[in-house]
Every structure is written in structure tokens, then in C-alpha cells.
Amino acid sequence: MMTKLILATNNQNKLREIREMLKGLPFEVVSQSEAGFDLDVEETGKTFLANAAIKAEALRDAAGQRGISCYTLADDSGLCVEALGGAPGVYSHRYAGENATDAKRNTKLLAEMEGKENRRASFICAMVLMTPEHHSVSFEGEVCGEIGDAPRGENGFGYDPIFYIDGRSFAEFSAEEKNAVSHRKRALEQVVAELKKRMEERKKNENADE
Amino acid sequence: MMTKLILATNNQNKLREIREMLKGLPFEVVSQSEAGFDLDVEETGKTFLANAAIKAEALRDAAGQRGISCYTLADDSGLCVEALGGAPGVYSHRYAGENATDAKRNTKLLAEMEGKENRRASFICAMVLMTPEHHSVSFEGEVCGEIGDAPRGENGFGYDPIFYIDGRSFAEFSAEEKNAVSHRKRALEQVVAELKKRMEERKKNENADE
Numbered sequence: 001m002m003t004k005l006i007l008a009t010n011n012q013n014k015l016r017e018i019r020e021m022l023k024g025l026p027f028e029v030v031s032q033s034e035a036g037f038d039l040d041v042e043e044t045g046k047t048f049l050a051n052a053a054i055k056a057e058a059l060r061d062a063a064g065q066r067g068i069s070c071y072t073l074a075d076d077s078g079l080c081v082e083a084l085g086g087a088p089g090v091y092s093h094r095y096a097g098e099n100a101t102d103a104k105r106n107t108k109l110l111a112e113m114e115g116k117e118n119r120r121a122s123f124i125c126a127m128v129l130m131t132p133e134h135h136s137v138s139f140e141g142e143v144c145g146e147i148g149d150a151p152r153g154e155n156g157f158g159y160d161p162i163f164y165i166d167g168r169s170f171a172e173f174s175a176e177e178k179n180a181v182s183h184r185k186r187a188l189e190q191v192v193a194e195l196k197k198r199m200e201e202r203k204k205n206e207n208a209d210e
Numbered sequence: 211m212m213t214k215l216i217l218a219t220n221n222q223n224k225l226r227e228i229r230e231m232l233k234g235l236p237f238e239v240v241s242q243s244e245a246g247f248d249l250d251v252e253e254t255g256k257t258f259l260a261n262a263a264i265k266a267e268a269l270r271d272a273a274g275q276r277g278i279s280c281y282t283l284a285d286d287s288g289l290c291v292e293a294l295g296g297a298p299g300v301y302s303h304r305y306a307g308e309n310a311t312d313a314k315r316n317t318k319l320l321a322e323m324e325g326k327e328n329r330r331a332s333f334i335c336a337m338v339l340m341t342p343e344h345h346s347v348s349f350e351g352e353v354c355g356e357i358g359d360a361p362r363g364e365n366g367f368g369y370d371p372i373f374y375i376d377g378r379s380f381a382e383f384s385a386e387e388k389n390a391v392s393h394r395k396r397a398l399e400q401v402v403a404e405l406k407k408r409m410e411e412r413k414k415n416e417n418a419d420e
Contacts, residue, residue, distance in 0.1 A: 046290045046296065046332045046334055046352060047257060047258065047259070047290075047334060047336070047350060048257065049257070049259050049336070049348070049350055050350055050352070080256045080257075082301075084295065084297060085294065085295075085296075085297025085298040085299055085301045085305065086256065086295075086296055086297055086298070086299035086300055086301060087294060087295025087296055087297045087299075088295040088296070089295055089296035089297075089299065090296055091292075091295045091296060095295065122256045124256055124257060126257070126259070136347075137346075137347070138259070138348050140257060140259055140260055142256060142260070
């Protein structure tokens with residue numbers, strides 16, 4: 001029996017990546033718009049976890065109102081710079097104002113980092129999985145690097161051009177290279193492990209019932 | 211049958227509070243030193259959740275090595291200031307250097323806030339509960355307030371004197387008043403609800419087995 005897993009996103013890249021990782025498991029993975037939802041919730045949380053939970057819950061409640069039994073999955077992510085006390089963190093998207101460009105945000109962050117010796121930074125991704133039984137399970141993935149002196153590279157988006165790993169910016173990584181080590185991938189691996197565990201437990205229970 | 215719940219703390223106030231809230235439930239709540247552990251793990255996480263998980267896991271692993279089946283519970287908390295991109299956040303304790311006094315940290319934060327119109331801030335507490343079956347469940351509690359213009363009050367500790375709610379600093383709250391609304395209490399309430407749910411499920415399973 002296939003179980004519905006609705007993602008709190010319409011991002012086709014995320015959707016493809018998750019489908020790929022869940023291949024062979026009994027899940028029908030759909031985006032929220034594919035499932036017929038058009039949610040736009042305000043991310044008022046002070047942590048990645050809180051924001052991901054807000055989104056996963058809103059989707060679960062909307063599905064519940066239509067009598068749909070499903071898993072829901074949401075994520076939230078951002079860049080945490082040690083010398084800035086973890087900023088921009090959950091404010092990563094709004095760091096230079098609501099509608100600022102990526103370039104503007106990078107310029108602002110580089111200015112804040114001027115003269116700072118500690119350049120350590122991490123991309124963090126929190127994921128919250130809500131089960132049909134209304135349990136909530138959460139995971140975080142992290143990728144460590146440092147803030148460079150200047151933007152470099154053409155790939156990726158957001159803070160990628162100023163986030164360096166071993167002398168190369170994330171925007172110089174190919175999509176495949178980045179996906180292999182990304183914070184999102186590391187969180188997702190834990191979600192997949194959790195789903196596999198739950199499927200095995202379900203199978204065991206079904207066998208016991210026979 | 212009593213189940214052991216080991217806290218990743220030796221703080222007597224936390225211990226008493228949790229014991230109080232779990233009254234009537236079949237848990238033997240002990241601090242890590244009471245359980246014979248002397249763990250001092252480095253909190254290298256970039257989020258409250260990660261730090262709480264590091265502590266809960268270390269304790270679970272140490273207990274596992276001695277063949278003790280138990281729940282473990284750890285927390286991590288700090289102050290997130292919106293105008294500072296969520297700082298000092300997980301670095302709250304180290305904000306003015308490793309061994310700085312509370313007064314020094316408050317002075318530094320007030321200086322950073324000079325001229326900032328947006329004074330909104332939140333205390334956040336993350337708690338991670340690990341079950342005997344090696345499941346991990348996490349919760350966050352939050353209390354919203356604002357950064358005042360000057361320290362006030364004699365109670366509490368840390369950033370309490372500059373964290374204001376409705377015109378009074380947290381250090382002007384009595385211990386009882388603070389406990390009733392605190393981020394820790396709000397996280398703890400969710401932990402307690404989770405433990406109650408698990409005890410009910412266990413009871414149901416035991417009855418079904420009879």
C-alpha cells in the first residue's frame with residue numbers, strides 16, 4: 001500500500017531529490033501544489049526547527065481537514081556565522097531587507113565580517129516530518145565551511161558564492177558535488193532512515209497481525 | 211514498574227521542577243551525577259537542538275555501556291535578538307568570552323543594541339528526549355520579550371536583568387512568576403505530554419498482551 005508524503009514545497013529540485021532517495025519504498029511523494037494545497041504560512045519561528053514545524057503542521061492540518069491521511073515534510077535552512085553569534089541564521093533570507101538580491105546580502109555579510117579572524121560558518125537545514133498518527137520527528141543537517149573574502153562562482157544561489165569549503169566556494173561546486181555534501185542532503189538522509197525504520201515496523205506489525 | 215529518566219544536568223532547580231511535573235507518573239527522575247555519570251561534553255552544535263541532542267546522546271551512550279535501560283533528557287537554551295540576526299543564540303554563554311560575568315555580557319549586548327529600534331528578543335529552550343528504544347524526540351519552548359535600555363532587578367541570572375516583558379525585567383519576576391512562563395517550562399510541558407502519551411501507549415500494549 002502506498003502512503004502519501006506531501007512536501008511543504010513546490011521546488012522541483014527538492015521534489016526530485018527526495019523522490020530519488022525514497023525509490024523502492026512505498027511512498028507517493030508529492031509537492032503541496034500537486035496535492036492541491038496553496039499554503040503560504042508566515043515563518044515567525046526563532047529557530048530553523050520552529051519554522052520547519054510551522055510549515056509541516058500547517059500542511060498536516062490542511063490535509064486533515066480534507067480527510068487525507070499522510071506524512072508531511074517541511075524544511076527550513078540558513079547560514080550561521082560563528083563570529084556573528086550565529087547570525088544571519090533564521091533571518092538569512094531577510095538579512096538585507098525583505099526583497100534584497102543575493103548579491104546585496106552577500107555584500108552586507110562580507111562587510112560585517114571585515115577584520116574578523118574567525119571565519120567559520122555552517123549551513124544548517126532542519127526538517128520536520130509529521131506522521132499520519134500525528135507524531136512529529138525532527139532532524140538537522142549541517143555543512144561546515146568558512147566565509148571567504150569575496151564572492152566567487154556562478155552556480156547555486158543565496159550565500160553560496162561566499163561560503164567556502166577547502167578553498168572553493170559553494171557556487172564553484174557543481175550541483176552534484178553540492179548535493180552530495182549539503183546540509184539538506186544530510187538532514188534528508190536522516191528523514192529517509194526514519195521512514196525506512198517506520199516501514200519496517202509497520203511490516204512487522206502487519207505480519208504479527210496475520 | 212518505574213522507568214529511569216536521567217537528566218543531563220546536576221542543577222537542583224531543574225531536577226525539582228521536572229520531578230514536580232512528573233508526579234504520579236512511573237518515572238524515577240535522577241540527575242546524571244545521581245546516576246553515577248560525570249559527563250562533560252563539548253557543546254559544538256550550531257543550534258539549541260543540536261546541543262541538547264549532543265548531551266542526551268552522550269548520556270544515553272554512557273548508560274547503554276553499563277546496560278542501563280532508561281530515558282535521557284537534555285536541554286540547551288539561550289537568548290535570540292531579532293535585530294542581531296538571532297545572536298547571541300547558542301553563543302549566549304560565551305558572548306563576552308568564555309569566563310565573562312553576566313554583567314559583562316549584558317553590557318556588551320546593550321552596546322550592540324544602541325540605536326536599534328527593533329528590541330524584540332526571545333529566550334529559547336530546546337529539549338531532546340531519548341527513549342529506551344533509541345528514538346529521539348525534540349521540543350522547543352519560547353518566551354517573547356524585548357531588550358530593555360538598562361539592567362534591572364536582582365533575581366534570576368544571565369540575561370534576565372535586560373530581558374523585559376510588559377515593562378518588567380525577568381530579574382524583577384519572582385522565581386515562581388518566571389517559572390510559570392519560562393521557555394524551559396514551555397519545553398518541559400511538551401516533554402511531559404510526550405511521556406504521558408508513551409506511558410498510556412505502553413499500558414494499552416500491556417493490556418493487549420494479557
